[in-house]
Amino acid sequence: MLLHVLGTAAGGGTPQWNCACPGCSGARAHPHRRRRHASLAVQAGEGRWYIVNATPDIGDQIEAEPGLHPGPGLRQTPVAGLVLTDAELDHTLGIARLREADGLEVLATAPVRQALMDRLHLGAVLGPYTSVTWRELPLRGSEPLDGGAAALHISAIPVSGKRPRYAADAPDDDAWVIALRLYDPASGTSAVYAPALAAWPDHLQQAAAEADLVIVDGTFWDDEEPRRTGISSRTATGMGHLPIDGPGGTAELLAPLDARCLYTHLNNTNPLVDPAAPQHKRLARLGIEVAHDGMEIEL
Template sequence: MPFLPFLLLLLALPALAQQQLVVLGVAQDGGYPQAGATGEYAAVALGLRQRQQVVALGVVDEAAQQKFLFEATPDLPAQLFALNQYLPTPGTLPTGIFLTHGHIGHYTGLLHLGREALGASAVPVYAMPRMADFLTRNAPWSQLVALRNIALQPLAAGQAMVLNPKLRVTPFLVPHRDEFTETVGYAIQGQHKTAIFIPDIDKWSRWDQRLPEVIKHADYVLLDGTFYRNGEIARDMAEVPHPFVEETLRLLADLPPRERAKVYFLHLNHTNPLLDPGSAERREVQRLGFHVASEGLELPL
């Protein structure tokens, strides 16, 4: 099913107890501080900068007593603890985990569910076909499947996964470096509002959707903001063709203020000046009416 039509088919849902989306991490896969970056470690150790966890979301539905995790990052233990503060019961494990793709910051936290750690039982893990095949065929992930620490739940692009009568999640394919798996974003449709989550994507011109139109049909749009500008890292940035934040700002320059206010940048690389609350770049993003996501941000659904 095409991306925009399924957003336009949202049902008018009556009010229930609060649902909310919670940002549990905003950093790129390596986190902040990143391995080998001694200056960052010193700044965090001295209290000059704050540690940032790898990008993840939580979705909590109090009425349904459900809590979902989007991404299984290396920071899963701390993020799961944070998620449980919003809904301590039932149990400490999430109702389900949704994965976007097979890069290290987005799925390797699954190891914490295995026999060396939690020894979990049949935690539902929602994955696209190549992602599920990757987990099934490759150790050590295959052991999680064989021992039933996780129970893979198949997803299909454009098809909604109904989690309860007032909450559904729909994956959609996005272009990315798909060495091992496909890559998806998610439309998270709550009782009142819809959030779009795209933590990883290649240049917007490679996607078959127009970002301004996607924003128009959502309430919150959490976007890949990995790098602020070209030249931010020493290697050839064509090898990691994320859209620069500067490019995204230009692409969305004609949006009215109400539409700009829906946009939150996340998945920030350790080199990205948006990680610094006092940077000129962060002030510029905010001046233009956009947001930089932060850990603990709560968005009602």
């Protein structure tokens, strides 16, 4: 299994265009601290890649990763499709950015697809440009991501009913936000990717306990961070993100796992955006890493 981390930031990125917080200012002054919106490229077969979440940075993310460059045909692309973990704008705005495609396959759960069709009108908007083929993510059992018996298998683990603000009144469903489980029958390895975690359900714990790699939501360091830094009147949990630190935080859930564990989806207020922050040492002592843009992971 081959994975490329295309981005590791929460909504807005680091730096965020209208933000002068220490994290964003630090990234302006030190370009190596910049982080694009959280995204992952998954190799489904030789020269065939799926991109998990279509961020506003998707064009630059494809350019930054040579394995995703087009060729040798004039409009031949190794990008076979998109997989969505939720319907948030930061994970879906990039779909329209790929309108030059001959065709586009998008894997999502039913509520996510519904929100994109009924609220963002993506079907009507993109129809005149390209043909979008929707495929429902399997919530029970797994299926080959891209054909072939030896192909990488994908399944979705429902995580929470957290809807995007633009669909706040849409029907409740626990598949609004999912974690992805990827399984490679050739190597017998599995990975869990969950960039947005409002909860840690039993099914997720089960998949994480069996996995070789777990990459999860590291939006906020602690529950009070959004209020303390002045970006919101809500706590991290109130905003739909389990914090890393503290009781019920994800660090204490990840630490006992056998898997290699990494955080992604860091908000620009998270102290971890500063490589010199002492919080990095605390995670290292627990055996947990922080993912960075451009990281390649082979399992």
